[in-house]
Amino acid sequence: MDKENIGQKFSKAFRALGRWFAFFGEHFIKGDILTKLSFCILGLSNIIRGQIIKGLLFLGIEAAYIFYMVNTGIHSLGGLKDLGSRKQGMVMDDKLGIFVMQKGDNSMLILLYGVVAMSITIAFIIFYRTALRSALSVQKVKERGGRPAGFLEEIKACFDKDLHKTLMALPVTGILLFTVLPLFFMILIAFTNYDHDHQPPGNLFTWVGLLNFKTILFSGKTISHTFWLILGWTFVWAVFATGLNYLFGILLALLINRKETKAKGLWRTLFVISIAVPQFVSLLVVRTMLNNSGAVNALLHQLGLLAPGKYLPFLSDPTWARITVIIVNLWVGIPYTMLITTGILSNIPSDLYESAKVDGAKPVTIFFKITMPYVLFVTTPYLITQFIGNFNNFNVIYFLTGGGPDSLSYYQAGKTDLLVTWLYKLTTGQMKDYSFASTIGILVFIISAIFSLTTYRRTASYNREEDFQ
Amino acid sequence: MKKSRKILTLLMVMVLVIGSLAGCKSKNESTGNNTKTDNAQATEAATDTPEATQAAPTDVTLKVWAPQEEQEILKQMCDNFKTAHPEYNLTFDFGVVSEADASTELQKDPTAGADVFAFASDQTSVLSNAGILYPITLDVDKITADNAPASIKAATVNGQLYAYPFTPNSWFMYYDKSKYTEDEVASLDTMMAKDLGDKVKNFSVDLDNGWYISAFFFANGCTLFGPDGTDPTSCTFNDDNGVAVADYLINLAKSPKFMDEADNNTLAAFKDGTLAAACSGTWNADAIKEALGDNYAATALPKITINGQDKQLSNFADFKLIGVNSQTKFAVPAMQLAEYLGGEECQKLRFEKRSIAPTNTKLATDSAVLANPAVAALSLQASYSTLQSSIPQMGNYWTPAQAFGAEILNGTVTKDNAKQKLDDMVNSILSSIG
Numbered sequence: 001m002d003k004e005n006i007g008q009k010f011s012k013a014f015r016a017l018g019r020w021f022a023f024f025g026e027h028f029i030k031g032d033i034l035t036k037l038s039f040c041i042l043g044l045s046n047i048i049r050g051q052i053i054k055g056l057l058f059l060g061i062e063a064a065y066i067f068y069m070v071n072t073g074i075h076s077l078g079g080l081k082d083l084g085s086r087k088q089g090m091v092m093d094d095k096l097g098i099f100v101m102q103k104g105d106n107s108m109l110i111l112l113y114g115v116v117a118m119s120i121t122i123a124f125i126i127f128y129r130t131a132l133r134s135a136l137s138v139q140k141v142k143e144r145g146g147r148p149a150g151f152l153e154e155i156k157a158c159f160d161k162d163l164h165k166t167l168m169a170l171p172v173t174g175i176l177l178f179t180v181l182p183l184f185f186m187i188l189i190a191f192t193n194y195d196h197d198h199q200p201p202g203n204l205f206t207w208v209g210l211l212n213f214k215t216i217l218f219s220g221k222t223i224s225h226t227f228w229l230i231l232g233w234t235f236v237w238a239v240f241a242t243g244l245n246y247l248f249g250i251l252l253a254l255l256i257n258r259k260e261t262k263a264k265g266l267w268r269t270l271f272v273i274s275i276a277v278p279q280f281v282s283l284l285v286v287r288t289m290l291n292n293s294g295a296v297n298a299l300l301h302q303l304g305l306l307a308p309g310k311y312l313p314f315l316s317d318p319t320w321a322r323i324t325v326i327i328v329n330l331w332v333g334i335p336y337t338m339l340i341t342t343g344i345l346s347n348i349p350s351d352l353y354e355s356a357k358v359d360g361a362k363p364v365t366i367f368f369k370i371t372m373p374y375v376l377f378v379t380t381p382y383l384i385t386q387f388i389g390n391f392n393n394f395n396v397i398y399f400l401t402g403g404g405p406d407s408l409s410y411y412q413a414g415k416t417d418l419l420v421t422w423l424y425k426l427t428t429g430q431m432k433d434y435s436f437a438s439t440i441g442i443l444v445f446i447i448s449a450i451f452s453l454t455t456y457r458r459t460a461s462y463n464r465e466e467d468f469q
Numbered sequence: 470m471k472k473s474r475k476i477l478t479l480l481m482v483m484v485l486v487i488g489s490l491a492g493c494k495s496k497n498e499s500t501g502n503n504t505k506t507d508n509a510q511a512t513e514a515a516t517d518t519p520e521a522t523q524a525a526p527t528d529v530t531l532k533v534w535a536p537q538e539e540q541e542i543l544k545q546m547c548d549n550f551k552t553a554h555p556e557y558n559l560t561f562d563f564g565v566v567s568e569a570d571a572s573t574e575l576q577k578d579p580t581a582g583a584d585v586f587a588f589a590s591d592q593t594s595v596l597s598n599a600g601i602l603y604p605i606t607l608d609v610d611k612i613t614a615d616n617a618p619a620s621i622k623a624a625t626v627n628g629q630l631y632a633y634p635f636t637p638n639s640w641f642m643y644y645d646k647s648k649y650t651e652d653e654v655a656s657l658d659t660m661m662a663k664d665l666g667d668k669v670k671n672f673s674v675d676l677d678n679g680w681y682i683s684a685f686f687f688a689n690g691c692t693l694f695g696p697d698g699t700d701p702t703s704c705t706f707n708d709d710n711g712v713a714v715a716d717y718l719i720n721l722a723k724s725p726k727f728m729d730e731a732d733n734n735t736l737a738a739f740k741d742g743t744l745a746a747a748c749s750g751t752w753n754a755d756a757i758k759e760a761l762g763d764n765y766a767a768t769a770l771p772k773i774t775i776n777g778q779d780k781q782l783s784n785f786a787d788f789k790l791i792g793v794n795s796q797t798k799f800a801v802p803a804m805q806l807a808e809y810l811g812g813e814e815c816q817k818l819r820f821e822k823r824s825i826a827p828t829n830t831k832l833a834t835d836s837a838v839l840a841n842p843a844v845a846a847l848s849l850q851a852s853y854s855t856l857q858s859s860i861p862q863m864g865n866y867w868t869p870a871q872a873f874g875a876e877i878l879n880g881t882v883t884k885d886n887a888k889q890k891l892d893d894m895v896n897s898i899l900s901s902i903g
Contacts (some may be wrong), residue, residue, distance in 0.1 A: 088600045088795070098804065099604045101795055196864060201579050201796065202600015222897065292878075293734055308667050308725055317879040405879055406677070406872035408893040414872070430595075430864045432576060 020129075027132055031139060038135040042128065045135035049142050053151040058131040065124045073117045080114035083107040083192065083206050107205045108194070115185045119176075190438035196431040205435075212439040223411040223436065226422070230410070231447075233322070234418045238390040240326045241333065246383060248330060249337020250375060254367075256338070257345050268342070271335045279332055283399035286328050290314035316405050318415035325416055329396050344378050345371070380459040388448045392420045419444050526558040529802045534566040534574075534583035542822050543810075550809050557802050568638075568789050575601050575794070584797040585807045589638055590623040590788040591680075593631060594859040602631040603793035607804050615813065619786045619856060620828040626859050632790035633811030634828045636819070639787050640681065641850040642771065643757045643843075644746035645739070646764040654746065656779065657771040661726055665745055670728040673735050673747040676718065677878055679870030680785060681748060687783035687855040689714045689775055693866065693898075698858030704898050707891035713775050715887040718877050729878055736760050751826055754843035767846035769853060786854030788828060820844070862899070869897035 028036060034045045043058030084105025093100045138148045149157070158166045190212055198205035216227050256267050274282070289295040292311045300306040314324045348371065356366050376383075397403060403417035403425060412429055413422045419440055426437040456462055535543045543563065551559045564583055566574050572592035575582040579601050588596070596602045605612075609630055613621050620634035644654055648669070653659050661671050675681045683693065689710040695703045705711065721727050728738065730747065738744035739760035748770070749757065758765045770782035791811040797803045809815065816832055819825040826844040827833055839845050857863070873894045876882045882890045 090604055090795075092606075096801065098606045098800055100800070101603075104600075197861070199576060199595075199599035202598060222900065288732060291731055291734065293728055293731075293738075310725070313879050316875065318881070404677075405875040406868065408869060408872045408876060408890060408897065410872070411897075412868050414875075428573070430867050 035135045035139050042131050049138045051148050076113040076117035079110035084110045084204050106200045108200045194435045195433040226410045241329045241390040242387045245333035249334045250341050252338045253341040275335050280399050321416050394420050397421045529557040529799045530560045532562040532583040534564045534586035536567040537565050546815050580796045584794050584803040594861050597626045597631050598861045603795045605630040616828045620788045623788045624790050632792040634788045635811040636789045636825045638789045640750040641846040643767045646766045648745040658774045670744050671726040673728040673730050675730040677874035679867040682874045684782045684784045685714050688780040694858045701862035704895045707895045751843050767842045769850040781853050783853050783855045785857040866898050869894045
């Protein structure tokens with residue numbers, strides 16, 4: 001693993017990009033007349049030099065792209081400038097006695113088609129470069145006096161020498177179409193004012209630059225106040241949920257792994273059963289149990305521990321609710337850590353322990369000097385993943401409290417809402433503030449990415465791979 | 470060995486490729502068409518509304534949304550409409566979308582939404598603001614005359630009717646006849662004072678819900694968005710009357726005889742006899758009737774005593790409405806169908822089949838309707854209701870009101886800070902993003 005700093009990484013990336021585009025120039029210089037002409041008439045070099053089918057395919061795709069652009073593409077790209085300008089209107093038609101709708105621009109669709117046109121264009125540029133490279137390579141083969149590969153041979157190569165490309169084609173296309181493209185579209189929404197006041201088709205929305213980020217981070221309005229407080233709670237939650245699960249999981253694994261413990265398999269099975277029940281089921285059950293008039297409070301009444309009419313506000317008091325979600329989350333998370341660390345614990349060389357015992361070390365010392373470093377070394381990446389997972393832990397919060405109890409000082413959020421569940425409320429609740437939700441999503445990504453990269457690069461697992469071998 | 474493995478891999482890839490191509494193909498085609506039609510429509514104003522009267526029947530396809538429980542009679546009603554209108558060659562496309570979800574579904578993609586749909590009136594402002602509701606101009610006078618004035622108001626934004634009302638959608642009180650007499654349920658304070666034993670809760674309402682908590686404020690003369698609900702800069706929940714209401718609510722929430730409704734816990738409590746009265750709507754009528762058996766009774770909301778005066782609880786007058794999608798290709802037939810579905814004939818059918826209360830004034834006084842306790846209670850309560858505002862600002866009301874209720878329940882709001890908390894709530898209601 002080479003250790004270069006961020007600046008070097010960037011300059012390297014830019015150089016690579018430069019090289020990628022420089023190809024077009026080099027190509028034009030190296031190519032003969034046919035290859036030069038291929039710049040306009042894609043596949044010409046291939047057709048004339050004997051790769052007829054391949055050349056025609058290139059030409060066909062170029063024609064299709066030009067047809068698309070002339071037909072709709074240019075119009076779609078132009079729409080990205082201001083996302084529409086004509087509002088939908090209703091005009092009274094006296095003959096029919098009803099209003100007739102004058103269709104306006106739908107900003108959301110304009111944005112969507114613009115993104116599609118952009119993606120098609122980028123895909124075409126990449127394809128264009130490939131086709132030109134093929135034109136040049138055919139020319140070189142001819143110059144060497146060879147015979148360019150026929151279409152059938154190339155197809156065969158796809159299933160032999162180039163099998164990796166064939167196998168990767170489908171997943172890559174899928175990811176681009178169904179993940180990257182929608183993601184790009186939604187990221188763009190963060191830079192518009194697509195909120196509850198600008199809902200299509202009746203209203204237009206337009207670009208506002210970084211205004212949403214400013215509003216959420218520094219405006220001092222309720223929404224920014226809410227963001228910082230929820231961010232704080234999200235961190236507290238992530239630290240506690242991750243740390244406690246991890247610690248208790250290790251202790252449980254140690255307890256089961258002790259020499260004196262009988263029926264180890266039975267204990268493990270018992271704890272793994274809690275994984276076997278789907279998470280949301282246990283969470284919903286606990287939610288009803290911890291209601292103000294739920295089973296737990298009823299039990300306390302029955303036992304006479306609580307006066308009639310009193311109840312413990314497990315989920316309805318802000319502080320109680322925050323502690324409750326952390327504790328209930330232990331139930332869901334500990335078994336996983338236990339399973340993972342059980343494997344690691346049985347891997348620790350026993351001679352380490354024996355020599356420690358000979359030297360007269362106490363169990364506590366042994367735990368902190370031998371067990372913990374070993375386990376930590378192996379599981380730090382897992383710990384980071386867990387932390388980010390908890391940072392965005394939608395399930396536990398949504399099913400257990402729904403973000404509640406709601407607070408008057410928050411904008412559309414409650415006291416146990418994480419950024420992720422707040423984002424969810426902003427898009428599915430009464431207000432439909434898509435632009436703010438998208439902004440929060442981007443901020444969450446930035447925070448998670450920075451955190452996980454910096455911590456990961458500082459871990460022993462990353463820096464001292466050769467140890468413990 | 471190696472060869473056979475390669476062949477296997479290839480086979481699998483082939484299957485995947487072909488499968489995905491088939492999938493992509495239909496997808497691409499549809500999006501391609503969309504772009505085309507959309508651009509075509511963007512460049513020319515759509516003025517091709519079919520004439521209402523034509524010699525040859527015109528082909529009309531209408532997409533209709535209704536909740537699951539209504540599907541059966543919906544088909545029946547649509548068939549009746551079909552026979553009544555020979556001038557159209559009608560095809561229906563039914564979808565299952567509840568009144569509560571219709572607004573959300575329509576906002577996702579109005580062009581893919583239903584032409585005619587049922588929705589709850591608290592969404593009127595949101596939908597008309599987003600330009601999704603078609604303004605109603607056919608037979609307006611007749612509809613206005615036929616239905617209760619409040620229901621027409623709920624479907625009107627800025628003087629323009631946007632939907633056809635068909636049922637009140639509000640809440641009242643169910644109670645256990647064996648625990649309260651008819652006189653006692655007239656006053657909440659009398660009910661709370663009655664000793665029904667340790668285990669029994671006297672009264673339940675969903676306090677951390679803006680829809681229910683508003684009734685207490687309206688009872689004491691507070692207003693939301695001005696007296697007629699059109700002023701987005703006014704909300705008097707934090708005046709002296711509002712503070713008195715907050716005090717009343719704090720006492721109510723603290724009382725060991727009060728139970729907050731959450732996750733439908735009232736049904737179980739009714740069943741095992743540990744609850745004497747609860748607030749809900751006609752949607753729960755059958756379940757509560759089953760739970761209470763012979764002791765089942767329903768009535769209007771009780772009065773509350775504030776500063777020695779009796780004040781009648783006043784709920785939001787909400788309704789369920791039938792709207793027409795502004796993006797419809799067949800405006801006139803869609804409007805006629807919506808009018809029929811919200812008309813007297815269909816309201817009667819809904820009442821007979823599903824115990825849905827009518828808004829039609831003639832039906833509401835019908836003896837058969839009055840014999841149904843829940844529907845009668847709803848009609849009785851209707852006269853005490855406060856109209857729910859239909860300005861866009863109304864969308865801001867729910868979350869702060871819900872939060873205020875939650876803070877009353879968990880004791881964050883005390884008698885000392887009630888004024889401050891009410892100010893916070895009002896500020897959130899009146900501001901847009903803080």
